[in-house]
Structures are given as structure tokens and as C-alpha cells.
Amino acid sequence: MAAKHAKKSKKIYIIIPLIIILIVLLSYLFYNLYINMRDKKLSQNLQHEIDNNLVDNTINTQQSEIVNKVKELQTENEDVKAWIKIDDTNINYPVVQTADNDYYLYRNYKKEKSNYGSIFIDKDSNIKDVNSNIIMYGHNMKDGSMFKDLLKYEDKEYYNQHKYIEFVTDENISTYEIIAAFKSRIFYKKEENVFRYYTCTDLSNEEDYNYYISNCKELAFYDTGLSANYGEQIITLITCEYSTENGRMVVVAKKIA
Numbered sequence: 001m002a003a004k005h006a007k008k009s010k011k012i013y014i015i016i017p018l019i020i021i022l023i024v025l026l027s028y029l030f031y032n033l034y035i036n037m038r039d040k041k042l043s044q045n046l047q048h049e050i051d052n053n054l055v056d057n058t059i060n061t062q063q064s065e066i067v068n069k070v071k072e073l074q075t076e077n078e079d080v081k082a083w084i085k086i087d088d089t090n091i092n093y094p095v096v097q098t099a100d101n102d103y104y105l106y107r108n109y110k111k112e113k114s115n116y117g118s119i120f121i122d123k124d125s126n127i128k129d130v131n132s133n134i135i136m137y138g139h140n141m142k143d144g145s146m147f148k149d150l151l152k153y154e155d156k157e158y159y160n161q162h163k164y165i166e167f168v169t170d171e172n173i174s175t176y177e178i179i180a181a182f183k184s185r186i187f188y189k190k191e192e193n194v195f196r197y198y199t200c201t202d203l204s205n206e207e208d209y210n211y212y213i214s215n216c217k218e219l220a221f222y223d224t225g226l227s228a229n230y231g232e233q234i235i236t237l238i239t240c241e242y243s244t245e246n247g248r249m250v251v252v253a254k255k256i257a
Contacts, residue, residue: 047092050083070094070170073109080109081127083168084119084136088161089149095136097121105139116146124201127169131204133212134167134235140242140249147239150249153181156222165253167235176235176253179226182219186246195219197250198238206230216252228254 049069066083073080073094082095094109096118104118121127122135138147152158165176187194195215203209209230217227228234233255241247 046094050085050092066168066173067170070168074170077109077111079104079111081121081169083166085166085168086149086162087164087166089152090144091138091147091149093119093138093146095119095121097123097125097127099123101137116141119146122198122201126201129204130231130233131202132233133201133203134233135198135201135238136235137238140239147237147249150181150237150239150251151241153178153249153251154183154221159222159224165235165237174233174255175257176233177226177256178251178253179213179224179228180216180220180250180252182216182221182250183241183243184219184248184250185244186248197236198248200236203234213252216250219250226254 050066070080070083077096079096079098080094081097083093084095085092096104096109097120098104101120101123104120106114106117108114108116109118117139119136119138122137125134126132127134138150140146140148140151142148153162159178159181163178165178167174167176184195184197186198187196197212197216200208200212203212209228212234213228217223235253235255237251237253239249241249
């Protein structure tokens with residue numbers, strides 16, 4: 001009897017930890033599922049509002065409504081700086097900025113924990129300075145959300161149909177035209193004489209500006225037939241790209257309106 005009791009006790013000691021592990025794993029999975037569904041719904045509701053405003057009767061009304069929407073989001077979170085939209089893509093999101101580039105990697109625009117993170121502006125970019133390269137980052141999500149669609153710009157035909165980016169601040173709506181798309185990576189500190197596009201936030205110097213544009217054009221998948229002249233504001237969109245270690249997909253555009 002003692003031997004049987006010992007065997008039962010041993011089984012219990014094995015089963016109970018397994019049950020606890022299973023409960024923890026299921027809790028984690030359900031929590032992540034809830035977070036993902038919450039963030040998808042949040043994005044869809046905001047996108048619906050923005051899209052409705054874009055089909056309003058007059059351009060002036062559109063601009064007023066969308067700018068007001070950005071202002072409204074700023075009352076929820078002062079880190080909201082803008083809205084970015086590329087027609088006929090999944091890129092249609094509020095844009096945030098803070099002094100820490102890591103902060104919004106896994107937080108939504110409400111500062112809630114999120115696997116999707118947010119579209120965020122590099123801490124050293126200044127959206128109100130025409131000489132600043134507005135560098136924006138977003139995750140490459142498997143479900144096609146955030147900046148996943150940037151990878152489609154490797155195809156020139158896709159580029160031809162999606163050339164324009166709308167960037168809405170609390171002051172106005174600006175339109176940017178894409179001039180180059182390319183793949184690169186994040187370089188190690190020890191590597192020299194490489195194009196660290198992700199550090200080029202200040203283009204106030206004409207030589208720096210021309211260096212940036214010429215390198216982007218040289219790396220581009222194809223010739224868009226467009227370039228940029230010193231003084232034209234630049235935005236750069238960046239997401240992860242997995243064909244190489246620390247790979248990135250980069251899309252560069254200039255302000256046209």
C-alpha cells in the first residue's frame with residue numbers, strides 16, 4: 001500500500017506543475033489574442049473616421065476635419081504628432097513621437113502594451129522644420145498591418161500605383177511623392193564608410209542633403225524618374241526586412257504639396 005501511495009504522490013507532483021505550466025501558456029496566448037484584437041479594432045475605428053472625412057464634399061472641409069481629428073487624438077496623448085496614409089494600402093495610422101525611440105515599439109498610440117506597436121517618428125526628426133528628414137518606423141507584421149506594405153515597393157508596378165503619401169499634422173495636410181525604395185540594413189558601429197540612412201535626420205546642410213538623396217537613388221530598386229532638390233522636405237519610412245541580418249526596407253519621398 002505504501003508503494004502505491006508513493007507512486008500516486010509522485011504522479012501528482014508531476015501532473016500539478018504541468019497543469020500550472022499549461023494554464024500559464026494558455027493565459028499568455030489568450031492575453032495576446034485579446035491585445036491583438038483590441039488593437040485591430042482600435043485601428044479600424046480610427047481608419048473609418050479618417051476615410052469618411054476624406055470623402056467629404058470640399059477639400060477645405062476635408063482638411064479641417066482631419067486636422068481636427070489629429071488634434072482630438074492629441075488630447076488623449078500629447079505624443080501624437082500626425083497621421084500617415086497611403087491610399088489603397090494598409091498604411092493608415094496615427095503617428096507618435098517621444099524622446100525614446102524604443103518606447104512605442106510595443107505600445108499603441110494610447111500607450112497601452114501592444115504587439116503591433118505604433119508608427120513613430122525618430123526622436124531627432126522635427127516635423128515643423130523643413131530641413132528635417134522625417135524618419136518614421138513601423139513593424140513589418142505578418143497580418144499585413146503597420147508598415148508591412150512597404151515591402152511591396154520592390155515592385156515598380158506597385159510603386160506606379162502607390163506613389164503618394166498623405167501626412168496630416170495638427171496644422172495641415174501635406175502630400176509627399178515617393179522618389180526611391182531600397183533595401184539596406186542597420187550597420188555595426190565598427191563598420192566604416194557605409195550609408196547610415198537612419199541617422200540622417202538633419203538635412204539643413206546642402207552637402208548632407210545631396211549626399212542623402214544621391215545614396216538613396218543609387219540603392220533604389222528602380223529609377224522612379226524623380227529626385228529631390230535641396231530645400232524640398234523629405235520623409236523616410238522604414239520597416240524590418242528579413243532577407244539579411246538587421247535588414248530594413250526603406251521608402252523615401254519628397255514634399256510636393
